[in-house]
Amino acid sequence: MTRAFNFSAGPAALPEAVLRQAREELLEWGSARASVMEISHRGSAFMELARESESDLRQLLDIPSSHRVLFMQGGATQHFAQIPMNLARQNQSADYVISGAWGEKAFSEAGPHVQARICASSAAGGFRDVPASTDWKRDAQAAYVHYTTNETIHGVQFHEIPDVGTVPLVADMSSDILSAPIDVSRFGIIYAGAQKNIGASGLVILIVRDDLLERSPQPIARIFKYAEHAKADSLFNTPNTFGWYLSALVFKWLKGEGGLAAMAERNRRKAELLYRTIDESGFYSNPVNATARSLMNVPFFLADAGLDQVFLKEADAENLIGLKGHRVLGGMRASIYNATPIQAVEVLVDFMREFERRHG
Numbered sequence: 001m002t003r004a005f006n007f008s009a010g011p012a013a014l015p016e017a018v019l020r021q022a023r024e025e026l027l028e029w030g031s032a033r034a035s036v037m038e039i040s041h042r043g044s045a046f047m048e049l050a051r052e053s054e055s056d057l058r059q060l061l062d063i064p065s066s067h068r069v070l071f072m073q074g075g076a077t078q079h080f081a082q083i084p085m086n087l088a089r090q091n092q093s094a095d096y097v098i099s100g101a102w103g104e105k106a107f108s109e110a111g112p113h114v115q116a117r118i119c120a121s122s123a124a125g126g127f128r129d130v131p132a133s134t135d136w137k138r139d140a141q142a143a144y145v146h147y148t149t150n151e152t153i154h155g156v157q158f159h160e161i162p163d164v165g166t167v168p169l170v171a172d173m174s175s176d177i178l179s180a181p182i183d184v185s186r187f188g189i190i191y192a193g194a195q196k197n198i199g200a201s202g203l204v205i206l207i208v209r210d211d212l213l214e215r216s217p218q219p220i221a222r223i224f225k226y227a228e229h230a231k232a233d234s235l236f237n238t239p240n241t242f243g244w245y246l247s248a249l250v251f252k253w254l255k256g257e258g259g260l261a262a263m264a265e266r267n268r269r270k271a272e273l274l275y276r277t278i279d280e281s282g283f284y285s286n287p288v289n290a291t292a293r294s295l296m297n298v299p300f301f302l303a304d305a306g307l308d309q310v311f312l313k314e315a316d317a318e319n320l321i322g323l324k325g326h327r328v329l330g331g332m333r334a335s336i337y338n339a340t341p342i343q344a345v346e347v348l349v350d351f352m353r354e355f356e357r358r359h360g
């Protein structure tokens, strides 16, 4: 049995070194004489992991002291609802920018908790671009502006941080957090489910500006309040300890690989190679406007959709897995997150060229 080159969109590939270390430590973690899954989250060993992982993440993203880091649960989807609960009154407006399927979902989940309005959308063009921030029809009184930095399904990514003045900017970064350095100070909230570019599912990293924690607009249970989780250093209730541990290993791995600048360079090279292969062929296509193409998720289509199943079957035989496109779009999708080595993309593009030669 061999580990495949894995292009899954999420849950997605983890760095092999991290999995090896987790295997090594599975029965006895450090001096705990038990697995990290089997000990108290309030004991000194786990508290130390919590402290150090936050410190590593702060270093990686250069998070300013104005922002808190929370290790949460519920997936990004739960926070689609929890963010308006924490930031707005029900009769207040909040602006949503829609550049793909996840933005649409965030907008609809916010519905019961805030007067959500769409201030820009690229739906009419089939989500092949991001709406230019100069065209956003924003409400200056909005409680916040929400957007999705990388649309995992449509393969559309913002490559610049939009300027929204003094309105807090809230970003779903589930599929591109840690893929490149970013200026955290520009954001009110950054949140990300871990299973794309960090670790395992069931953990959400949420970075929130201090002053937003003081907003307490709706009568909600304490478990939903970000301020309560901040006060308890993310130990308000039992956290996803194994997921947190895996993320901590990934943060160490990222630091060892040279940090986010090194990741950004590697990610750019992988994406360039894949898009070049698609664009130079007369057989594969990617519909996204070149300036908005995602460096993380690359959807592509075969000239003859009748060959999709053959492509997937032959790819699988070459040890290339996770390439089936999302059911909304069909076709193929190669997700090339931090944990995907350049070699995996090289093997993929060789296979694509060979497949085109035989079937194109």
Ligand SMILES: *Cc1c(COP(=O)(O)O)cnc(C)c1O
Pocket: 010, 074, 075, 076, 077, 078, 102, 148, 150, 151, 152, 172, 173, 174, 175, 193, 196, 201, 202
């Ligand atoms: C996967 C994904 C989500 C949903 O994550 P869950 O953990 O399944 O709730 C939300 N937003 C983006 C951008 C995603 O890629």
